[in-house]
Amino acid sequence: MSDNQPSDPSPPEPAGEDEVGLKPELIASVAEALAAGEVAVVEKLIQSLHYADTADLLEGLGPGDRHAFVEIIRDRFDPEVLPELDETVRDEVAEQLGTEVLAGAIARLDSDDALYLIEGLEEGKRRQVLQKIPAALRKQLEEGLAFPERSAGRLMQRDFVAVPTFWTVGDTIDYMRESADLPEDFYDLFVVDAKHRPIGTVALNRLLRTKRPLKIGEIIEADMKTVPVTMDQEDVAFLFKQHDLVSAPVVDHFGRLVGTVTVDDVVDVIEEEAEEDLMRLGGVSESDIHTPAMDTARGRIRWLLVTLINTVIASTVILQFTVAIDRIVALAVLMPIVAAMGGNAGMQVVTVTVRALATRALTPANAARVVVKELSVGALNGVVFAAIIGSGAGFWFDDAKLGGVLAASMVFNMVWAGFAGIAIPLAIDRFDLDPAVSAGPFLTTTTDVLGFFSFLGLATWLLL
Amino acid sequence: MSDNQPSDPSPPEPAGEDEVGLKPELIASVAEALAAGEVAVVEKLIQSLHYADTADLLEGLGPGDRHAFVEIIRDRFDPEVLPELDETVRDEVAEQLGTEVLAGAIARLDSDDALYLIEGLEEGKRRQVLQKIPAALRKQLEEGLAFPERSAGRLMQRDFVAVPTFWTVGDTIDYMRESADLPEDFYDLFVVDAKHRPIGTVALNRLLRTKRPLKIGEIIEADMKTVPVTMDQEDVAFLFKQHDLVSAPVVDHFGRLVGTVTVDDVVDVIEEEAEEDLMRLGGVSESDIHTPAMDTARGRIRWLLVTLINTVIASTVILQFTVAIDRIVALAVLMPIVAAMGGNAGMQVVTVTVRALATRALTPANAARVVVKELSVGALNGVVFAAIIGSGAGFWFDDAKLGGVLAASMVFNMVWAGFAGIAIPLAIDRFDLDPAVSAGPFLTTTTDVLGFFSFLGLATWLLL
Numbered sequence: 001m002s003d004n005q006p007s008d009p010s011p012p013e014p015a016g017e018d019e020v021g022l023k024p025e026l027i028a029s030v031a032e033a034l035a036a037g038e039v040a041v042v043e044k045l046i047q048s049l050h051y052a053d054t055a056d057l058l059e060g061l062g063p064g065d066r067h068a069f070v071e072i073i074r075d076r077f078d079p080e081v082l083p084e085l086d087e088t089v090r091d092e093v094a095e096q097l098g099t100e101v102l103a104g105a106i107a108r109l110d111s112d113d114a115l116y117l118i119e120g121l122e123e124g125k126r127r128q129v130l131q132k133i134p135a136a137l138r139k140q141l142e143e144g145l146a147f148p149e150r151s152a153g154r155l156m157q158r159d160f161v162a163v164p165t166f167w168t169v170g171d172t173i174d175y176m177r178e179s180a181d182l183p184e185d186f187y188d189l190f191v192v193d194a195k196h197r198p199i200g201t202v203a204l205n206r207l208l209r210t211k212r213p214l215k216i217g218e219i220i221e222a223d224m225k226t227v228p229v230t231m232d233q234e235d236v237a238f239l240f241k242q243h244d245l246v247s248a249p250v251v252d253h254f255g256r257l258v259g260t261v262t263v264d265d266v267v268d269v270i271e272e273e274a275e276e277d278l279m280r281l282g283g284v285s286e287s288d289i290h291t292p293a294m295d296t297a298r299g300r301i302r303w304l305l306v307t308l309i310n311t312v313i314a315s316t317v318i319l320q321f322t323v324a325i326d327r328i329v330a331l332a333v334l335m336p337i338v339a340a341m342g343g344n345a346g347m348q349v350v351t352v353t354v355r356a357l358a359t360r361a362l363t364p365a366n367a368a369r370v371v372v373k374e375l376s377v378g379a380l381n382g383v384v385f386a387a388i389i390g391s392g393a394g395f396w397f398d399d400a401k402l403g404g405v406l407a408a409s410m411v412f413n414m415v416w417a418g419f420a421g422i423a424i425p426l427a428i429d430r431f432d433l434d435p436a437v438s439a440g441p442f443l444t445t446t447t448d449v450l451g452f453f454s455f456l457g458l459a460t461w462l463l464l
Numbered sequence: 465m466s467d468n469q470p471s472d473p474s475p476p477e478p479a480g481e482d483e484v485g486l487k488p489e490l491i492a493s494v495a496e497a498l499a500a501g502e503v504a505v506v507e508k509l510i511q512s513l514h515y516a517d518t519a520d521l522l523e524g525l526g527p528g529d530r531h532a533f534v535e536i537i538r539d540r541f542d543p544e545v546l547p548e549l550d551e552t553v554r555d556e557v558a559e560q561l562g563t564e565v566l567a568g569a570i571a572r573l574d575s576d577d578a579l580y581l582i583e584g585l586e587e588g589k590r591r592q593v594l595q596k597i598p599a600a601l602r603k604q605l606e607e608g609l610a611f612p613e614r615s616a617g618r619l620m621q622r623d624f625v626a627v628p629t630f631w632t633v634g635d636t637i638d639y640m641r642e643s644a645d646l647p648e649d650f651y652d653l654f655v656v657d658a659k660h661r662p663i664g665t666v667a668l669n670r671l672l673r674t675k676r677p678l679k680i681g682e683i684i685e686a687d688m689k690t691v692p693v694t695m696d697q698e699d700v701a702f703l704f705k706q707h708d709l710v711s712a713p714v715v716d717h718f719g720r721l722v723g724t725v726t727v728d729d730v731v732d733v734i735e736e737e738a739e740e741d742l743m744r745l746g747g748v749s750e751s752d753i754h755t756p757a758m759d760t761a762r763g764r765i766r767w768l769l770v771t772l773i774n775t776v777i778a779s780t781v782i783l784q785f786t787v788a789i790d791r792i793v794a795l796a797v798l799m800p801i802v803a804a805m806g807g808n809a810g811m812q813v814v815t816v817t818v819r820a821l822a823t824r825a826l827t828p829a830n831a832a833r834v835v836v837k838e839l840s841v842g843a844l845n846g847v848v849f850a851a852i853i854g855s856g857a858g859f860w861f862d863d864a865k866l867g868g869v870l871a872a873s874m875v876f877n878m879v880w881a882g883f884a885g886i887a888i889p890l891a892i893d894r895f896d897l898d899p900a901v902s903a904g905p906f907l908t909t910t911t912d913v914l915g916f917f918s919f920l921g922l923a924t925w926l927l928l
Contacts, residue, residue, distance in 0.1 A: 274738030282815025332796035351746025376757040
């Protein structure tokens with residue numbers, strides 16, 4: 001190009017923040033066009049949409065519009081859209097597409113995405129779809145389904161590039177130029193021994209900077225992390241984070257290379273696991289906002305039932321002190337404060353503990369230290385808030401002794417919350433259960449019961 | 465190799481689940497050796513430790529042991545360890561290493577890691593360290609610091625490989641073989657025009673499978689996502705997830721290529737953002753479990769203060785009904801149930817809503833639909849639990865009318881919780897504030913107040 005080319009006064013505007021992902025206006029426009037039955041307009045609107053954005057569009061449309069939309073794109077349905085959909089919407093779309101089209105779509109996907117779709121189907125539907133899939137792929141999918149749920153075997157892709165140590169860089173590049181059935185995307189070569197066991201990796205950029213005559217064995221990265229097929233996906237994610245990996249070889253029970261996990265799958269796992277803890281701490285089980293009201297309500301009942309049992313237990317504690325409440329009605333006014341402060345202080349500790357367990361920052365090696373710390377935090381904040389609310393209540397009800405009782409029970413309950421907030425999740429974790437699910441309800445039951453008991457008990461003892 | 469080689473009866477055991485990451489026993493052994501002053505034993509134990517594991521070891525040790533350990537490894541301190549450390553521990557270790565060593569370590573890191581460390585230092589310390597860093601790198605770091613926090617500019621690496629369209633595959637490979645200052649890891653080449661603006665990418669595996677004479681322009685992937693330097697890291701993460709990227713070009717205001725974001729940085733962002741929502745919903749601000757008790761206590765006070773104000777407001781509601789409580793003490797026993805059920809049902813909805821907003825599943829296009837759904841869920845579960853607790857309380861206190869009042873206020877509060885649980889976070893989000901921080905306290909204040917008010921008010925009206 002010539003050097004004196006005039007400098008362009010208006011450079012192409014880089015994608016602004018608003019342009020990340022699907023624009024809400026596009027969903028509205030598509031919905032409008034669908035309502036008006038303008039198929040051509042819809043087709044124009046979605047012309048150059050990325051499959052992930054098409055998935056978001058499907059999720060953004062109401063059920064009626066979604067149905068109409070799927071009919072329009074049915075004939076050139078991009079299979080890549082399916083794995084991107086939330087479960088509820090995916091089931092709906094899969095149902096509408098029918099077994100035949102669904103099987104065709106699955107057959108065109110990468111092996112890991114295909115398995116992900118198949119494993120999400122109901123038993124009966126899964127059998128029907130599998131029957132329509134070509135035998136070789138079906139066998140692969142059935143093998144995949146034999147691995148435990150949430151294992152590396154479910155996550156991995158079957159296609160990878162494996163080379164022996166004695167090949168030269170030139171051999172390898174020539175092989176890659178000739179070979180027709182390489183995976184679509186890959187970032188590392190896996191170097192295998194005569195028994196097809198991985199002995200190291202070669203990053204593609206390393207291969208590219210090396211001269212042709214060098215042997216693979218000379219540029220091999222032997223400090224490689226292999227992933228057993230049965231490894232839990234959470235452990236896989238930890239490995240990738242810890243070692244900044246982009247891909248890793250997956251090996252079977254004999255140490256033979258059978259597949260590869262790539263970082264894009266791991267990104268999904270990390271999202272999923274973090275979301276799970278968040279949802280579980282919030283007492284929610286449903287997978288997405290598209291779940292119908294009836295199923296959502298049913299999914300949330302368990303946690304509400306636990307809450308109900310918790311508060312009924314707390315109520316029976318209050319019931320023991322009706323004489324005191326009858327005599328000093330201010331106790332009924334103040335008692336929720338002690339329970340709520342204990343509950344919230346405890347939930348802070350539970351949140352930190354659940355997260356620390358998930359990220360493996362909390363281990364047997366430092367547990368004792370962290371427990372002592374949380375006890376101190378509880379005591380510190382207990383004293384601060386006891387002083388505030390004790391003196392406040394003393395003035396409010398013109399009763400210093402009442403204030404003192406409130407303050408004392410507050411300190412007690414907050415120290416307890418500090419201890420229980422870490423001890424309960426640790427104990428649950430020790431039994432290999434998930435602390436995110438049950439630590440919260442356990443904790444608040446104890447802080448409610450001890451809060452009411454200490455406050456009303458002390459009041460009965462000292463004020464009546 | 466010969467074909468009749470005997471098959472190995474004991475294949476190398478692949479890394480089992482327990483072997484992911486640092487073993488707790490290793491931390492204990494190191495602590496023991498440190499206590500006994502056995503430097504040689506410590507050195508042997510940590511011989512082949514990955515830097516991420518060394519970081520976990522540092523975090524797992526108590527403050528005293530950590531200090532002793534840093535002294536042992538001071539002379540061959542691996543700079544890669546620093547970015548892996550939690551903030552509190554990192555500050556401690558940085559302090560101990562001293563400005564000189566710290567500056568040396570930062571100078572040896574990739575530009576993105578170096579910036580990450582520098583931005584985490586306090587103002588004064590930052591200046592001192594910057595002064596000891598070679599001028600060229602210092603300038604780069606200062607430029608990086610000029611980008612907004614949590615922007616792509618802070619995240620990006622300055623080293624990348626850019627090639628023009630008219631180069632052939634052969635030219636490119638030869639260039640890479642000759643060039644000494646290529647980045648350590650990279651996955652894509654960026655293709656630039658004469659003004660150094662990216663016009664497409666070439667994945668390394670694509671380059672490797674293409675014959676030498678072909679032009680870069682012929683294998684370019686033009687459907688490329690560019691990241692503006694000012695883009696928020698959350699948007700960058702969204703882009704990577706949506707398009708399964710491993711790297712993306714970062715462009716300045718003029719659209720010129722200035723750096724690259726890689727997926728390992730994005731993985732950290734995804735973790736960080738998911739953790740942030742979890743922590744904020746739990747009312748926690750501290751970054752890690754290593755924060756000292758005093759700072760932790762201080763960090764948690766804000767949320768506890770909000771809880772206190774919330775419950776005091778609720779208490780003043782109760783105070784209006786002391787006459788009713790005085791006459792029917794069962795009201796004091798039952799009132800926490802209405803408040804707690806409303807609060808927990810509402811927090812379920814808040815949790816789902818906060819997550820749906822974070823993952824952009826909830827948009828203006830479907831908000832109305834989701835609100836209607838949550839109202840239905842609230843009504844459904846409200847009726848279910850009203851029936852349980854209404855009849856239960858009716859029997860318990862042998863008072864059907866009391867049971868009816870409890871049931872009615874329960875339905876009311878749970879429908880309200882369904883509505884407020886989604887409306888409050890949506891409203892907060894509309895004002896561009898973070899719903900994870902403040903939706904919870906807002907919600908529970910309303911469910912407490914309305915719970916007590918509806919139950920005690922109805923009781924006053926119907927039972928007295």
